[in-house]
Amino acid sequence: MAEELLVGLEIHQQLAIPTKLFCACPPVKSEEFPGKFERRLRPAQSETGHLDPAALFEYSKGKSDLYLWNPESSCLVEADEEPPHPLSAEGLEAALLVAATLKSNCIDEVHVMRKIVIDGSNTGGFQRTAVVGLGGSFDADGERVGVQSITLEEDAARNLGEDGGSRRFALDRLGVALVEIALEPVRGDSAHVGAVALQLGRVLRSTGKAARGLGTIRQDMNVSLGGGRVVEVKGVQKLNLIPKVVEYERRRQSMLRAVAAKLRAKGVRKVACRSMDVTATMARTASPVIKGLVAQGGAVRCISARGLAGLLGWEPEPGVRLGKELAEVARAGSLGGVIHSDEFEKQGVTGPEADALRNAMGCSVEDGLVLVAGRPDSVERVIPVLVSRLEAATEGVPEETRAPTDAGETRYMRPRPGSQRMYPETDIPDIPVPGPLRARVAKAVPEDWESTVRTLESRYSLSSDMALKVYDSDLAAEFVRACGKLRLEPSFVASTLVDLPARLTREGVPEAWCSLPALMAALEAVDGGKAAKEAVPEILRSAGEMGVSVGELLASTGREVLDEAHVAAVVEAVVSRESALIAERGDAAFSPLMGEVMKELRGKADGSLVARMLHQKVSEAAKNAGRSG
Amino acid sequence: MGDLPGYKGRALRFLQAAKASIGDMLEVRTKWGVVTGTLVPRYLYGDGDHVVLKLKSGYNVGLGLDGLDGAAVKAKGEKPSFSPPPPPKSPERLPRVALLGTGGTIASRIDYRTGAVKPAMSESELHSLVPELSGAAKVEAEVMFDILSENVAPRHWGKMAKRVVRAVDEGVDGVVITHGTDTLGYTAAALSFALAGVPVPVVLVGAQRSPDRPSSDAPLNLVAAVSVAGTAKFSGVYVAMHLGESDDKIAFHRGTRVRKNHTSRRDAFVSVGVPLAAVWGRGGLEYVSEGLPPRGGSFSPRPAFAPGAALLKFYPSMPPGAVRSARRLGARIIVVEGTGLGHVSGDVAKELGLFVKSGGVACMTSQCIGGRVDLNVYETGRDLLQAGVVPLDDMLAETALAKAMWVLGTGAKGDRAREMMVHDVAGETTARTFPG
Structure with missing residues (x-):
């Protein structure tokens, strides 16, 4: 019998407010960074003098952090060089509105906390966060889903990757207001979890306070199997990854339990x-990997693990092995991976070498061996983490924080943070939520999102499928505005805004070429008679290829719609040029000739008009030539 | 308030009725459900209408009394005790450095339950905050007092100076004093005078971010201060703080030429009109200015200070009565921060003249911070000279004030005091001003 899977989603949604949460900087993305500075974060002690395991792990990597900043998007507050300004009133109101919309109980006095995070993503070494609501619920996929808490918090700095021993971050995103909705664990399959996340996204959008664009919504997932320990998967950016991550974790956790x-x-x-x-x-190993690392001055350590022979490479479910887990731990510690005894042969470690290792370690063939090689200090740091990971093999699933991969798998990041990592933000006084603010928020709770979809359906005669797509694409407001302004069929506007970008990106067109301004400009051109409906895809492609805006493209190439006389002239020219073909094939010449004509007219004439004219001319010409289909 | 610190009014009565104490696990019944959490203290200025619980997740939430139906203690709390790991043994041949704590951001840690900042200066606490210290020196830590630097007064300067003298007598290789940053510049100047000729480095060090944050500047400032105090070839009084925004270099400023020029940045301190004394990087001293006094030599400290000096900042429309007020409050030396080259209005100049006539010493510095005063260029300046006001060249106003209190501490007055104010003791004035 399949074991029961529990998934607690934590959705982080950026809020659409004009400033960051604790300073007056606008929440904009910067492309260039004229300033930089370097810091080293240290673990802060708990009240008992002990250190958070996650914090210690990050510190043990011995990394420094390089922060890049631009005055257009950050100030001294993000640089941790100035105390935070008072909490943004707009941010608080937006978070309270989200809470009220989810029927959460609003907190009477908001206390801002510091959550210790020393992976470098916060210059202070902590994230400012405050609970604004407890409890609540919404309906999804035929079930009522419970809300645990709603918190208002600041976003982390943007990770730009690693460069040698230093992690690089951009400060533009640091401090952007986020609302985090922690859901009660939901039971069910991976598809159900995906549906819950999708539904919550719809509810959030209905408040009008959800920021838009890639990276503005991220999901953390707490996944546990059969009542076992909880694994936190951080930062799932795309909804469609959720089912894959859940499925991968199911397999991975099953494997660990099977081991x-x-x-x-x-x-x-x-x-x-x-x-x-x-x-x-x-020293004289045949393994190319180890040989190479030792040649570079690396050290090799071997861990023996009792009873694990045969279980390190065992794959009870596809694509998951204990050995892979160990390799991930090594990689999180800046090493290339590990070589374990179940794959010695594959990795070029010979039988005699294995025997020599077993002899040196004083262990039996029942025991597993794990080789770690690389820079001596990195190897030294990783050994205790690997050992504790191996020791945990009897316990099944260890508590840890993992990151999703693009393929929807997860990889080890660090141990799970302890509960000792939260303490009050002493720079921000407690914030009472006054009655008038509560009343204002209660009034602003939006109608439920399904009514909005029904309105789209009825007012613009959209199919229910298309109305939902418009809502989910988060372009409902633009759609309504475009329909009000342009004399175009709402269904054409909707499909241009929602379906076309998806189709073009499937065909390999970069997403940036189908930006909202580009789509709107193309719609306006059609509305103004400057382009045919059929020409919209071609216009977007051409503008993208040429690196100009749609407006510039239309101005420079004179893509005005040709009147019928012009179209007739082009059609006639092609027909007379290709008279031989028509004579030979009669009406059947229509298809190749349509292609010819459209090549000459592309983007400048309506396709149905061309077809009608061409049909007529081809028929006439065929008759004249004495042939008829 | 007993064991419910910060609570008052209705909230206090509510908690007393439930027989709750700080740290207890409480179940509070609200109109919408039960909230379970640990009762935490309330801040001093919080109102009497909310009860604050720490939830299991670690978050604090304030629950309004209007929405509460009652509370029950679910479990009595245990007071957490702070037990950092023992400090590692330092190798014997490391230099000896006396570490004197006076308070401020640098020597604090947060009480996680209350959010309050507490002093953390025991040896084991320091080592647990900054493990690298044990490799830099044999540190002998002592808490002298625990006060915010805005409460530091001349009597504290006297105590610090005397304690440094004792440490030098005991044979330490250097002294580090942790201090709040607000008046760190004043104290550095005061100690520069009291300890003129000190044979070891005396390094004052502060922090702009408290050590309870992972991003604190305290550890690196402290490591640099201790390592330089123990091993530098020069002596004298210095301030050690971040050179820039990065955690890579620490600037050492001369005690009489240093000023806090920013409210919050790590590199708030700057040397005015002189180059930095030294720059420390992770590998050790990277730059040492020429002309610093070498270690060793004789030393005749004068570690006494007396109040009785005032610092008056001139401003447009300043009433001349301000000078009289200072005198009435006991000022025997008045340091004026004049405008530009060292000017005040005619009324105030006249009043300063009367102060000098009555036996007081009036000195002139400039609120421009950079550059030197010159009372010969404009008529107002000449009037001030005529009235007996002493120009202090390029001495910083704060340094001049500390010096005045030190001069008074030596018992000097009148002409002798005037002379001492002008005569350079610890590099407080320079002969040449450079471009750039």
């Missing part, structure tokens, strides 16, 4: 581990 069950069956209660330096033993 634990096998160990139990073998009578291994504790995976005792030993580690030692085997650089000398492996």
Whole structure:
């Protein structure tokens, strides 16, 4: 019987307000960064003098952080060089509106907290965050989904990747207002979880306070299998990844539980581990990977793990192995991976070498061996993490924080943060939520999103499918505005705004070429008689290829719609030029000739008009030539 | 208030009725459901209408009394105790550095329950905050007092100076004083005079971000201060703070030429009119200015200060009575921050003349911060000279004030005091001003 999967979603939605949460900077994305500075974050102690495991892990990597900034998008507050300004009143009101819309109970006095995060993504080493609502619910996929809490918080700096020993971040996104909605765990399959996330997104958009664009909404997922430990998957940006991530985690957690069950069956209660330096033993190894690392001055350490032989490379479910987990831990610690005894042969570690290692380690063939090679300090740091990961094999799923990959798998990031990482933001006084503000928020709660979709359907005669697509695309406001301004069929406007970009990107057109301003300009051109409906895709492609705006393109190439006389002239010219073809094939010459004519007219004439004229002319010519279809 | 700090009014009565104490696990019944969490103290200025709970997630929330139906203690709380790991043993041959705590941001840690900032200066606490210290020196830490630097007074300067003298007598290789940044510049100047000729480095160090944050500037400032105090070849009084926004270099400023020029940046401190004394990078000292006094030599400290000096900033329409007020409040030396080259209005100049006639010492500095005063260029300046006002060249106004309190501490008055104010003791005035 399949074990029950529980998924607690945490949705982070950027809020559409004019400033960041704790300063007056606008929430805009910068492309250039004239300023930079470098910092090193240290773990902060808890009240008992102990350190958060996640914080310690990040610090142990010994990395410094390089922050890039632009005055158009950040100030001294983001640089942690100035105390935060008071919490944005608009941000608070927007978060309260989200809370009210989700029927959450509004907190009477908001306390801003510091959540310790030292992966470098916050210059202060913490994220400012405050609970504004507790409880609540919404309906999705035929079920009532519970809300645990709603928090108002600042977004993290934008990760620009790593450069040697230093992580690079852009400060433009740091401090942007986010609302986090933590849902009660939902039971069910991966599709159900995806449906819940989609539905919540619709509810959020109905408030009008959700910011738009890629990266403005991110999901964290707390996934646990069969009541086991919780694994946090951070930062799923696209909704369609959710079902894949859930499915991958199901397989991965099943594998870990299966490994634990096998160990139990073998009578291994504790995976005792030993580690030692085997650089000398492996000096003349045949393994190309290890040979290369040792040649660069690297160290090799070997960990023996009791009873794990055969279980490191075991794949009870497709694509998941304990060995892969270990490699991820090594990679999170800046190493290339690990080589374990189940794949020694594949990796070029010979039988005699394995025997020598077993001898040196004093372990049996029942035990697993894990080789780690690389820079000595990196190897040193990773060993304890690998050992604790191996020791946890008897317990099944370890608590940890993981990141999604583009393919919808997950990879190890760091241990799960402890509960000791939250303390008050002493720079921000507590904020009472006054009665008049509550009343204003209660009044602003939007009609439910389904009524909005029904309105789109009835007022603009859209199919229910198209109305929903318009709503989900988050372009309902633009659609309504365009329909009010332009004398075009609403269904044409809707399909241009919603379907066309999807179709073109499927055909390999870059997303940027189908931007909203480009689409609107194309619609206006059609409305103004400057382009034919059929020409819109071609206009977007040409403008993109030439790197100009749609307006510039139309101005420079004179893509005005030709009147009938012009069209007739072009058609006649083609027909007379191709008289031989018509004589030979009669009416059947229509198709190739249509292509010819459209090539000459593309974008300047309505396709149906051309077809009608051409049909007529081809028939006439065929008759004259004494042939008829 | 007993064990419910910060609570008052209705909130206090509500909690007393529930027999709740700080740290207890409470179940509070609200109109919309039960909220469970740990009772945390309320800030001093919080109102009496809310109860604050820390939820299991770590978040604090304030619940309004109007929406509450009652509360029950679910479990009595345990007070957390702070038990950092023991400090590592320093190798014996490291230099000895006395670390004197006086308070301020640098020597604090947060109480996670209350959010309050507490002093953290025991040796083990320091080492647990900054493990690198054990590799830099054998640190002998002592908390002298725990005050915010705006409350530091001349008597504290006297105590610090005397404590440094004792540490030098005990044979330390250097002294580090942790201090709040607001008046760090004043204290550095005061100690420069009291400890003129000190044979070891005396480094004052502060922080603009408290050590409870992962991004604090305190650890690096402290490591640089301790390492330079223990090993530098020069002596004298310095201020060590970040050179820029990055955690890479620490600037050492001369004690009499340093000023806090920004309210919040890490690199708030600047050397005015002189180059930096030294720059420290992670590998050690990267730059040392010429002309710093070498270690060693004789030393005759005069570690006494007396109040009785005032700093008056001239402003348009300043009433001349301001000078009389200062005198009535006991000022025997008045340092004036004049405009431009060192000017005040005619009325105020006249009043300064009367102050000098009555036996007081009036000195002139400039609110321009950069450059030197010159009372010979304009008529107002000449009037001030005529009235007996002493121009202090390019001495910083804050340094001049500290010097005045030190001069008074030596018992000097009248002409002797005037002479001492002008005579350079610790690099407080320079002979040449450079471009750039």
